[in-house]
Amino acid sequence: MTTTTAKAPAPDTARLFTPTTVAGLRLRSPFVMAPMTRLRSPGGVPTAGVAAYYRRRAAGGVGLVVTEGVYVGHSSAGHESAVPRLVPESAAGWRAVVEAVHAEHGLIFPQLWHLGSEREPVDGRAAWTPSGVREDGRPRGRAMTLTDIDDIVSAFAASARLAHGLGFDGVELHAAHGYLLDEFLWPATNRRTDRYGGPARDRSRFVAEIVAAVRAATAPDFPVAVRFSQFKERDYAARIADTPAELESVLAPIVTAGATLLHASSRRFWEPAFAGSPLNLAGWAKRLTGLPTITVGSVGLRRATLGPAADHPGSLAALAGRYRSGEFDLVAVGRALLANPSWVHDVAHGRHEQVVDYRKEQEDVFF
Template sequence: MTVTASEASEAAARAARLLARPVTLNGLTVPNRIAMAPMTRMFSPGGIPGEDVVSYYARRAAAGVGLIVTEGTYVGHPSAGQSDRVPRFHGEEQLAGWAKVAEAVHAAGGTIVPQLWHIGMVRDQGDQPFPDAPAVGPSGLRIGATVPTGREMTQRDVDDVVGAFAEAAEAAERIGFDGVEIHGAHGYLVDQFLWAGTNRRTDAYGGDPVARTRFAAEIVAAVRERVSPAFPVIFRYSQWKQDAYDARLAETPEELDALLAPLAAAGVDVFHASTRRYWRPEFDGSDLNLAGWTRKLTGKPVITVGSVGLDGEFGRAFRGEGAALGSLDNLLDRLENDEFDLVAVGRALLQDPQWAEKVLTGRFGDLAPFEAASLKTLS
């Protein structure tokens, strides 16, 4: 099937109209529905974001991205990371660099939140930036392992990490960010507590799904206490993990509700539901994706994410290749039906900093399909 010029124009206008609407997240008004997904870049030697990082984010804000979620930034705990080139969200020089990023994004008309991150058992002994720090996790287990290779966290460890997230969030508000995102997805520390595959604890932090949310809920509550009431707190989570794409926190909507309810009660304002392909239904018997179920169960605003733009679906649809038009209609139908509130775009924005502007102005013919080999720079 092909589409006529008139049909393409109408579809482009619909996309621009739906995506250009502002949205309110607690006390923050985001100018449109396009978010930039967090993507690790390792371009910050010493954990300090420099002028190139400032330009990287400001360029995308100037080109129409409404909400930027930064790459993952390590909180102030020695075991949080595994690279000295990933930015940190603690330390005088590091925070000064991030303050410049926030200022530039605001000057370009965008909004921005840092993603706060602790990798947990993904860390190897001896990794930078603090090589003497041990790998820690709820049970000292890596994904897929049956024998601990790290240290099971003590109550002191738990309290220290909770405090590190809260301190980072407080710093984010102080230096001018618009909110924070807590990284609770993809098999990193917070997710290691949420998932039974890596959480074998028998104390208050392990056992049934509600108990496994306690660590995450304590982080959310501590963050909420240290920031102002209107400051948005976003929580990113996923079913899938690194090296375990079929892993699931919840097999049914009821199990998902049990996991999300304590987080919402602790103070989450927005959920960021990470899937690998946004169009896939999450549970049998419903077309709702993970973000849609999250919004239905919690009533909170939700960000959806997962391969938007990677196959060139937008561009192909508006060049008359009708096979891709259904994919675009699917995304916009879901957005129009309030299945989710924002659409996060990742790698397509790495390739093309002007991606959001082209979509918002109907310049779909200028969109090129994403090709990993074409990413010669991440500027």
């Protein structure tokens, strides 16, 4: 049996383990569980095992759980039957998940998702995409009509209304990684010539309309987070904005529409978003919009980066320094939480010897 001694966090990282208030939410720590697809919800309904999985991470000290991507209630949203949906048929399953996380004093947002061109036509239905093409110009699915756009805006609003009624503490819109919302933001996949395409502010119109509809369907003070990224899962070098000014044009309509929190997805939190400044993507998003932001990317994957002497730009000490400087407001952790459900508590109390280094096969961990 391993014996461990609880220690106070090192002074330079202590702030990371202190309660905080962001976007009107009182969080027991600034750590957020990053959304991670789990494929454990047969028929789109989260099971008791899913509730226990999220409960364990809340008990382990994360302030906010952002669930795995959840399909909105439209047949074009996704094809995987084990990905959960936020529809009336799955409401009871979700209620149990929300109660489980709240019982551990955690907060929880569902991440609302539409696969866009990643949807497989398993049932003979073509994928819905901005322009009927992939980024290389190859045909893919069909270009959405204006009616299709209205239908998807309504589907997001309906799922958000359900989330609000079920007691979720907010919602996150998945506008990152090359899925539908991001395919509108990304010039390579958005080749529309109507008001939803063209310059950055017009490419943002679809996401902004979803934000406004979600706000109207919930409450004026209901937190609405938008997750965005430069990189795509199928192209790590892709970008939606080449300069800070272009990023400002992308984000401004989304903020004006009523977003309250921006989740800037990057693969390594310490990488500068633009040349000439060390600010990461969350830092730039905060500076350009004034909204609070969540950073993410390779936090705590290696135990060796946790100690005070760790000499790595991705160390916990470096993360804490950026947090103290106000570069971002919250820190999402993904893979480190798969094999270490109590990662936050373990790191807070200096129990580093209990923390397992991340390995790829842990993606299948589900407990």
